[in-house]
Amino acid sequence: MENNVKRKKKKTSAADMAFIIFNSLFMILFVAITLYPVLNTLAISFNDGTDALRGGIYLWPRKFTLKNYTTVLQKNNLITGAYITVARTVIGTASALIVNAILAFIVSQKRFLFRRQLSLFWVVTMYVNGGLIPNFLLLKGLHLTNSFWVYVIPGMVSAFNMLVIRTYMNGLPESLVESAQLDGAGYTTIFLKIVSPLCKPVYATVALFVAVGQWNSWFDAMLYNRMSEQYTTLQYELMKLLSSVTNQGASAESMKNAVGAVTPTSVRAAATIITMLPIICIYPFLQKYFVTGLTLGGVKE
Amino acid sequence: MSAKAKKRKENTSAEPKVKITVKELKRQKVLLFWSAIIVIYGFIFYYLPLGGWVMAFQNYKPAKGLLHSEFVGLDKFKRLFSDETFLRVIRNTLAMGIINLVATFVMAILFAILLNEIRQRRTKKVIQTVSYLPHFLSWIIVTGILHDVLSGTGIVNEVLMNLHLIDKSIDFFAHPSYFWPIVAFANVWKETGWNAIIYLSAITAIDPSLYEAAAIDGAGRMKKILHVTLPGIKPTIIILLLMNVGNVLNAGFEIQYLLGNGLVQSVSQTIDIYVLKWGISQGDYSIGTAAGIFKSIVSIILIVIANQIAKRNGEERLY
Numbered sequence: 001m002e003n004n005v006k007r008k009k010k011k012t013s014a015a016d017m018a019f020i021i022f023n024s025l026f027m028i029l030f031v032a033i034t035l036y037p038v039l040n041t042l043a044i045s046f047n048d049g050t051d052a053l054r055g056g057i058y059l060w061p062r063k064f065t066l067k068n069y070t071t072v073l074q075k076n077n078l079i080t081g082a083y084i085t086v087a088r089t090v091i092g093t094a095s096a097l098i099v100n101a102i103l104a105f106i107v108s109q110k111r112f113l114f115r116r117q118l119s120l121f122w123v124v125t126m127y128v129n130g131g132l133i134p135n136f137l138l139l140k141g142l143h144l145t146n147s148f149w150v151y152v153i154p155g156m157v158s159a160f161n162m163l164v165i166r167t168y169m170n171g172l173p174e175s176l177v178e179s180a181q182l183d184g185a186g187y188t189t190i191f192l193k194i195v196s197p198l199c200k201p202v203y204a205t206v207a208l209f210v211a212v213g214q215w216n217s218w219f220d221a222m223l224y225n226r227m228s229e230q231y232t233t234l235q236y237e238l239m240k241l242l243s244s245v246t247n248q249g250a251s252a253e254s255m256k257n258a259v260g261a262v263t264p265t266s267v268r269a270a271a272t273i274i275t276m277l278p279i280i281c282i283y284p285f286l287q288k289y290f291v292t293g294l295t296l297g298g299v300k301e
Numbered sequence: 302m303s304a305k306a307k308k309r310k311e312n313t314s315a316e317p318k319v320k321i322t323v324k325e326l327k328r329q330k331v332l333l334f335w336s337a338i339i340v341i342y343g344f345i346f347y348y349l350p351l352g353g354w355v356m357a358f359q360n361y362k363p364a365k366g367l368l369h370s371e372f373v374g375l376d377k378f379k380r381l382f383s384d385e386t387f388l389r390v391i392r393n394t395l396a397m398g399i400i401n402l403v404a405t406f407v408m409a410i411l412f413a414i415l416l417n418e419i420r421q422r423r424t425k426k427v428i429q430t431v432s433y434l435p436h437f438l439s440w441i442i443v444t445g446i447l448h449d450v451l452s453g454t455g456i457v458n459e460v461l462m463n464l465h466l467i468d469k470s471i472d473f474f475a476h477p478s479y480f481w482p483i484v485a486f487a488n489v490w491k492e493t494g495w496n497a498i499i500y501l502s503a504i505t506a507i508d509p510s511l512y513e514a515a516a517i518d519g520a521g522r523m524k525k526i527l528h529v530t531l532p533g534i535k536p537t538i539i540i541l542l543l544m545n546v547g548n549v550l551n552a553g554f555e556i557q558y559l560l561g562n563g564l565v566q567s568v569s570q571t572i573d574i575y576v577l578k579w580g581i582s583q584g585d586y587s588i589g590t591a592a593g594i595f596k597s598i599v600s601i602i603l604i605v606i607a608n609q610i611a612k613r614n615g616e617e618r619l620y
Contacts, residue, residue, distance in 0.1 A: 019522040023415050027424075030412065031431050033490070036456065037446040038434070044449070055454025103339050106332050111319050113329060118336055121343060127547070127604060130350025131593030132573070133580040138350050154346050157339065187331045216439035219555070223581065239441045239559070245448070269449075272442050279437045284430050294498050 038276075045069070045273045049266035068270035071262045077229060078237050078271060085234040088151040089214040096156050096210045097203060103157060104165035105191050122159040139224060146228040151220060161206045167296050168202035169195060205293030208286050215279060234275050241268040357591035377591040387575060387592065394571040394596075397484055397557070398549035404485045406545075408493045410538065413500035414530055418522060429501075432494025440555040443491055447483065447560065448474075474560070477568045484556055499541065500534055507533035543611050547604035550596050572596045 012020070039059050044052050048063035056062070072078055106112055107119050130138070135154075136145075144150045172195065180190050196203070218235035225231040245264040319325060326333065352367075357377055359370040381387050412432070419425045435443070451457050451473040458470040473479045511529045520528065553571030561569035570578075572592055580589025 013521055015521045015523065019418075023418055026415055027419065027428055030493075031428060034431055034435060034494075037450050040449060040456065041446060053454075055459075058456070099339065102335055106336050106339075109332060111325075111329070112332050112336075113319060113321055113325060114333075114336065118340070121340060125343065125347040127601060128351065128597065129347065130353050131590065131597060132576050133586050133589045133593060134350035134353025134356070136581065137353060137586070138346070142345075157343060157347075187329070212437055216437075216441075218439065218441055235439050235441050238439075238445070242441060242445050242448070242559070265449075268445060272445055276438055276442055280434065283433060283437050287430065287433070290433075291498055291502070295502050 041269045041272050044266060045269035047266065049263035052266055053263065067262050068266045069274075071267050072270045072274060075237075077232055078234070080230060081232045081234040081237040082274075084148070084151075084231055085215060087148070088233065089211050092152045092156075092214045093207050093211045095152055096158070096161070097207050099156050100158065100161045100206060101165055101196065101199070101203065102191070104162050104169055105187075105195060107162070108166050108169040109187070122157065122162060125157075126159040136223065145224040146231070147225075148231050150224045151214070151217075151231075151233075158210075161209060164293055164296050165199065165202050165206060168199060172198055201289060201292060202296065204286070205289045205296075208290055209293065212279065234271075238268070238271050238275055241271055354590060354594055356587050357594050359587055361587045361590075363586070373587075377587050378595070381588060381591050381595070386570075389567060390570050390572055390575045393557075393568055394550055394553050394573075397481055397571065398552040400481055400485045401488045401552050402542075402545055402549060404489050405492050405496060406538075406542065408489045409496035410500055410534070412493050413497040413504060413534075414526055416497065417501060417504050417530070418526070429494065432497065434494070435491045436495035438491070440559055443487055444556060444559040447487060451483070474562060475564045477565045480560070480565045480568045483560065487556055487560075488552075499537060503534040503537040504530060539614065540611065543607040546607045547600055549603065550600050 036059075040057070043057050043059055043061050045068050046064055046066070047057055047061035047068075048065045049068065051063040103118075103122070107115060109115065112118075129135075139145050139150060139154060144153065176194055176198075177190055180194050185193070216235060218233060218239050221231070221233040221236035222239070241264065245268055355367055356370075358372060358374060359367075360373050360376075361367070361370045416425060416428060416432075419428065438446075449455055453470045453472065457473075458467075461467045462470065471479075473483060507529065511533070512525055515525050515529050550572065554573040557569050557571050558574055558577075561574070572595075576589045576592045576596075579585050579592070
């Protein structure tokens with residue numbers, strides 16, 4: 001064994017050397033391609049708008065300014081969007097987590113009479129759904145359109161998240177629940193006092209999945225709340241900025257007329273950075289949670 | 302509890318046969334209460350819309366409602382399949398779905414294997430953290446970034462010009478031939494790191510003695526990858542591939558909607574966009590619903606086929 005290790009250490013064959021070089025180049029290129037667009041947007045967001053039109057800004061602003069950010073922060077609809085986005089992320093995540101956890105707990109109870117039927121009822125929804133138009137008409141009929149609750153109520157239960165939590169609960173030692181039952185604890189107590197505290201990691205995973213989805217979603221705002229500006233979201237406002245940029249085309253002429261030192265492009269860059277900042281700051285610390293979640297579900301979404 | 306009783310309980314706990322009795326119902330009333338609420342919720346928001354499928358067989362008029370609209374049988378479907386736009390839309394959806402599936406799969410596997418070969422733990426960790434980043438960005442942000450990168454003054458055009466591969470900047474969003482590759486690239490950029498998570502965890506589960514044995518046989522890095530790593534993650538690859546086949550038709554909405562424009566719409570429009578356009582914007586609910594039903598049915602057929610294949614290969618079933 002020792003001999004072996006020595007031999008491996010001593011010599012790297014030419015083929016292995018070539019492999020290591022290729023691999024390093026691949027990884028450098030990968031990291032560069034992943035990070036460059038984000039860093040470039042960051043640089044543009046701090047650069048003078050009209051100056052940026054000349055191009056040639058890569059990783060560092062050429063003519064530094066905070067104007068883009070102050071412009072963004074003065075746009076009322078972006079502020080509204082930010083409030084709504086935070087609200088839907090917090091409320092939507094909390095309610096989805098609670099409901100999915102309750103459902104997973106029920107389905108994980110081996111003695112529960114309708115366990116199989118309840119599971120099946122939800123698993124079917126993973127594969128079959130009414131589609132865009134029937135859903136639209138339903139929500140309209142329920143007066144959920146032009147309201148904040150359309151972000152929270154319709155997608156609350158997700159069979160995928162339920163299955164992830166259930167798999168985790170099934171892995172808990174059964175004796176814990178049994179001894180609590182012998183002590184006379186009811187299901188509510190078992191759920192709140194025994195199972196849930198042990199499920200914190202998987203709850204964190206699911207909360208992360210739901211929160212990212214809430215934060216990033218824009219289509220529901222466009223489809224259901226187009227007419228109600230008070231319920232606009234950050235991503236939807238960003239989308240409007242994006243289309244205002246692309247509609248004017250890249251023609252520098254039209255943008256040179258832009259007032260002051262800001263252009264739609266530079267404002268959009270600033271809004272993009274503001275929108276992605278919270279997630280970028282948080283996700284590196286939650287890595288172990290989403291890695292567990294993905295492996296538990298065995299599915300990706 | 303006596304040891305014997307405990308043992309009996311453990312034996313039965315795998316699949317206990319609990320009879321529906323009044324006593325048992327009473328004991329489980331909390332569970333029954335909550336599941337009833339959740340089922341009612343699910344019925345309204347997940348099953349009731351299926352009733353809307355009736356619209357596809359009607360000349361649905363919102364004023365008349367579902368019950369009084371005129372039935373037209375399969376007319377709407379006939380119109381759908383004689384519409385050249387719809388046929389093109391099916392082609393686009395399938396083409397982009399398959400291209401994206403293959404591209405993201407190959408890249409995720411390649412990335413996972415190569416990352417696993419990085420020996421420095423810190424470097425590996427940093428690269429992996431970076432690789433997740435794009436997954437957390439919305440498609441709005443990603444399309445915005447794509448516009449910057451591919452614009453006339455963007456980095457791609459500049460690099461190509463400096464390499465003298467082109468002498469005039471390319472307007473990437475104006476040519477239909479660039480659209481599918483751009484969509485595929487965006488998907489790869491966004492999801493490679495995220496999709497690699499599962500492969501990386503499958504690689505860690507490979508028995509290290511296999512690598513040692515390969516090393517003794519004189520296998521280099523490449524040989525080890527080909528003969529140990531790849532076979533080791535083959536089951537994971539197959540199951541994920543099958544699982545994603547059912548999603549091929551779902552792969553096309555956000556980015557195509559956000560990136561599409563009049564110049565490329567012949568290749569950018571997908572079934573979902575068609576539904577949105579006809580159903581919501583033009584108000585023809587019937588034709589939109591019919592297109593949606595077509596998509597659902599094809600997806601379900603694909604899932605069933607994939608599941609059969611998985612079963613035949615002795616893989617775990619998908620559902």
